[in-house]
């Protein structure tokens with residue numbers, strides 16, 4: 109049964125900017141968060157508390173978290189790969205933290221410098237400490253549909269990590285197609301493995317749009333009843349340890365599709381286009397979102413005509 113309401117977790121400020129070559133200041137990130145809130149975003153992944161040697165773009169995590177304007181009803185999440193990251197994160201009062209593992213051994217080593225088994229050992233005290241602080245934990249399962257180093261990833265490999273995350277108390281799992289290679293039926297097979305261990309409400313999808321499959325993959329998930337997806341304004345994004353992977357599915361494109369299907373998101377498409385145009389101006393590239401480009405062209409045509 110298709111859901112009537114879908115929650116979109118806006119990951120633009122984190123996933124969107126972590127791989128950006130152009131420098132983006134903390135003030136510009138804070139302004140992006142403000143504009144996203146104005147557009148109705150109620151779940152925002154703001155930044156990550158990772159090693160600045162690994163991802164220098166997120167070195168200002170604490171500064172950004174301290175400066176964002178907190179609004180009631182909005183949940184702010186951050187990535188935390190280990191206890192050091194969690195401790196720094198907790199000082200900034202996130203509502204949720206994200207541990208990020210992978211269904212592929214090779215990607216786990218490249219991204220967080222340890223095996224899958226070691227990553228789970230690292231995450232266990234993170235989950236425990238987050239829960240002790242009253243903070244929910246999401247677990248990202250990267251490379252669930254394919255890996256830039258290993259190639260094919262099977263549903264069994266996805267399920268293995270989901271089971272390990274469940275065993276250490278991770279509250280929610282996100283099935284992530286890091287390099288955007290998944291197609292709808294393969295995505296359903298991967299998501300179904302997560303649904304064997306977590307309820308619908310605690311499973312989400314995270315799709316990069318490298319091969320133009322992300323909207324179709326979201327539709328395939330909706331058919332399974334899934335109603336939570338990560339999206340990135342203007343289609344920003346990419347993982348520094350997955351070369352060639354393009355951005356996340358654009359929030360504007362997903363909102364356009366969902367609203368067209370009569371599914372509510374609580375988001376205002378025009379204001380999202382504004383937020384996307386803002387950050388695209390900062391990084392000096394047009395938005396990757398097709399819906400945003402169409403709407404901006406329509407606005408420009410209307411302005412010329414009047």
Ligand SMILES: CC(C)(COP(=O)([O-])OP(=O)([O-])OC[C@H]1O[C@@H](n2cnc3c(N)ncnc32)[C@H](O)[C@@H]1OP(=O)([O-])[O-])[C@@H](O)C(=O)NCCC(=O)NCCSC(=O)C[C@@](C)(O)CC(=O)[O-]
Pocket residue numbers: 123126156157158159160161162163187189190192193194208219220221248249250251284285286287314346347348349
């Ligand atoms: C996990 C580590 C830290 C291991 O990295 P390591 O080098 O094995 O860690 P270490 O414990 O040996 O520490 C090395 C140095 O980093 C420091 N350090 C250690 N931890 C932290 C921390 N939390 N915050 C700040 N500093 C930290 C630590 O203090 C030390 O500093 P030094 O003594 O050399 O000066 C590293 O590999 C790392 O930071 N990786 C992050 C990679 C990353 O952020 N990738 C992108 C996010 S995942 C993603 O995008 C996928 C996702 C979620 O979107 C879903 C999808 O699409 O797949």
